[in-house]
Amino acid sequence: xxxxxxxxxxxxxxxxxxxxxxxxxxxxxxxxxxxxxxxxxxxxxxxxxxxxxxxxxxxxxxxxxxxxxxxxxxxxxxxxxxxxxxxxxxxxxxxxxxxxxxxxxxxxxxxxxxxxxxxxxxxxxxxxxxxxxxxxxxxxxxxxxxxxxxxxxxxxxxxxxxxxxxxxxxxxxxxxxxxxxxxxxxxxxxxxxxxxxxxxxxxxxxxxxxxxxxxxxxxxxxxxxxxxxxxxxxxxxxxxxxxxxxxxxxxxxxx
Amino acid sequence: xxxxxxxxxxxxxxxxxxxxxxxxxxxxxxxxxxxxxxxxxxxxxxxxxxxxxxxxxxxxxxxxxxxxxxxxxxxxxxxxxxxxxxxxxxxxxxxxxxxxxxxxxxxxxxxxxxxxxxxxxxxxxxxxxxxxxxxxxxxxxxxxxxxxxxxxxxxxxxxxxxxxxxxxxxxxxxxxxxxxxxxxxxxxxxxxxxxxxxxxxxxxxxxxxxxxxxxxxxxxxxxxxxxxxxxxxxxxxxxxxxxxxx
Numbered sequence: 001x002x003x004x005x006x007x008x009x010x011x012x013x014x015x016x017x018x019x020x021x022x023x024x025x026x027x028x029x030x031x032x033x034x035x036x037x038x039x040x041x042x043x044x045x046x047x048x049x050x051x052x053x054x055x056x057x058x059x060x061x062x063x064x065x066x067x068x069x070x071x072x073x074x075x076x077x078x079x080x081x082x083x084x085x086x087x088x089x090x091x092x093x094x095x096x097x098x099x100x101x102x103x104x105x106x107x108x109x110x111x112x113x114x115x116x117x118x119x120x121x122x123x124x125x126x127x128x129x130x131x132x133x134x135x136x137x138x139x140x141x142x143x144x145x146x147x148x149x150x151x152x153x154x155x156x157x158x159x160x161x162x163x164x165x166x167x168x169x170x171x172x173x174x175x176x177x178x179x180x181x182x183x184x185x186x187x188x189x190x191x192x193x194x195x196x197x198x199x200x201x202x203x204x205x206x207x208x209x210x211x212x213x214x215x216x217x218x219x220x221x222x223x224x225x226x227x228x229x230x231x232x233x234x235x236x237x238x239x240x241x242x243x244x245x246x247x248x249x250x251x252x253x254x255x
Numbered sequence: 256x257x258x259x260x261x262x263x264x265x266x267x268x269x270x271x272x273x274x275x276x277x278x279x280x281x282x283x284x285x286x287x288x289x290x291x292x293x294x295x296x297x298x299x300x301x302x303x304x305x306x307x308x309x310x311x312x313x314x315x316x317x318x319x320x321x322x323x324x325x326x327x328x329x330x331x332x333x334x335x336x337x338x339x340x341x342x343x344x345x346x347x348x349x350x351x352x353x354x355x356x357x358x359x360x361x362x363x364x365x366x367x368x369x370x371x372x373x374x375x376x377x378x379x380x381x382x383x384x385x386x387x388x389x390x391x392x393x394x395x396x397x398x399x400x401x402x403x404x405x406x407x408x409x410x411x412x413x414x415x416x417x418x419x420x421x422x423x424x425x426x427x428x429x430x431x432x433x434x435x436x437x438x439x440x441x442x443x444x445x446x447x448x449x450x451x452x453x454x455x456x457x458x459x460x461x462x463x464x465x466x467x468x469x470x471x472x473x474x475x476x477x478x479x480x481x482x483x484x485x486x487x488x489x490x491x492x493x494x495x496x497x498x499x500x501x
Contacts (some may be wrong), residue, residue: 051400069404081401085419085497095405098415108406135497149402155405 001027019216030192032206041195041210051121071110074152078164082136089132095155142173162194182229199246204214294471309448316375324383332391353377366447383428390424437480
């Protein structure tokens with residue numbers, strides 16, 4: 001699904017963050033990108049989203065080189081990117097309205113785009129149909145994140161990118177939404193890439209965990225975590241062991 | 256603002272006015288009751304037309320400045336390059352009291368409404384440009400990126416983000432400038448016109464020495480400003496519903 005090929009990236013007049021970096025992600029996998037702040041994990045997500053571009057090398061998604069945000073990729077950012085002047089419902093509809101605005105041009109929206117209204121289903125599925133007429137300032141952080149998820153999934157993506165999506169939520173809401181996200185990914189056959197600074201979140205969400213270190217990142221260090229998201233996992237010894245291992249690696253890298 | 260509060264404020268001002276009139280006790284400051292009677296009489300004798308002409312001039316100036324300043328402000332606020340080029344220009348021109356241009360504008364645009372509308376336009380334009388620019392530049396990058404990831408290019412960003420985001424800024428700018436706009440309207444209507452509240456006030460006060468009629472014109476001008484404030488508030492309640500939701 002995703003192939004990162006000899007990726008190098010640096011911000012203008014800054015040191016390299018990625019240097020000849022390779023990675024490949026298969027369809028339907030869930031990935032967590034973990035690392036200390038400044039390691040380039042958000043940068044990598046933006047590269048995958050087509051909002052930033054490699055200095056050299058390339059990123060292929062389904063064999064296509066990224067030159068702009070790809071219509072079938074969904075992106076959810078930390079502060080949810082909701083329009084403050086639009087209701088929950090209007091925010092959730094935003095993606096389809098943008099697509100209707102351009103029509104099926106293959107550039108801003110897929111060539112097979114048809115205007116259709118499936119928003120009610122998504123509002124219901126995410127449990128926000130009751131608050132559909134409220135504004136983002138009137139609802140909780142968890143509800144805002146549900147709105148952002150509804151907005152993204154309504155566009156029927158096959159790849160979902162999330163940047164620290166749950167870090168500002170309380171523990172219970174966070175666990176709820178992590179589970180919901182995994183359920184939805186399984187249900188919609190989505191490939192998931194989540195950026196997080198939380199070891200626990202990485203282990204709860206990622207079947208594969210990519211650990212980035214202080215730049216430059218030259219090779220991908222990937223930890224296998226096949227039990228991610230299973231109900232039984234959170235209390236298991238394997239879960240604790242992987243958390244401890246990643247914790248040590250992260251602090252070792254930071255030191 | 257509640258209607259009842261405005262009624263009370265008007266009554267309070269009337270009482271002070273009445274007391275002042277009793278102390279001064281000269282034709283130059285007639286009692287409010289006399290002025291109110293004259294106000295009603297004058298409405299039928301042409302004050303209504305002067306009011307309408309002034310309302311038209313100030314509204315036209317407001318609409319034109321919104322139409323010109325909003326795209327300008329969005330362009331400057333949305334682009335770092337344009338911001339670097341034009342912000343100094345705006346800052347150099349913004350502090351100049353636009354009323355100094357009245358003779359020049361009259362010279363170039365003549366004696367019709369165009370000159371008067373232009374002066375109002377000049378005042379409002381800079382206020383709106385600055386506020387809309389700041390609003391556009393202050394939008395969070397995450398919001399823009401989220402929209403881009405939904406497929407939005409320049410045109411959709413403008414339609415779905417920048418334009419709606421600028422509406423509160425436009426209304427704030429208008430509210431801040433109504434006072435100045437009406438004050439400058441008075442000055443422009445002193446020259447080369449036979450209509451408008453400015454002309455009416457000046458003509459009655461300085462030529463006819465009809466003080467009650469002059470004060471009737473002052474009341475009309477105050478009502479003009481109040482009406483504009485109400486107009487802006489009403490528009491805000493219609494267009495910026497989310498700010499009133501809590």
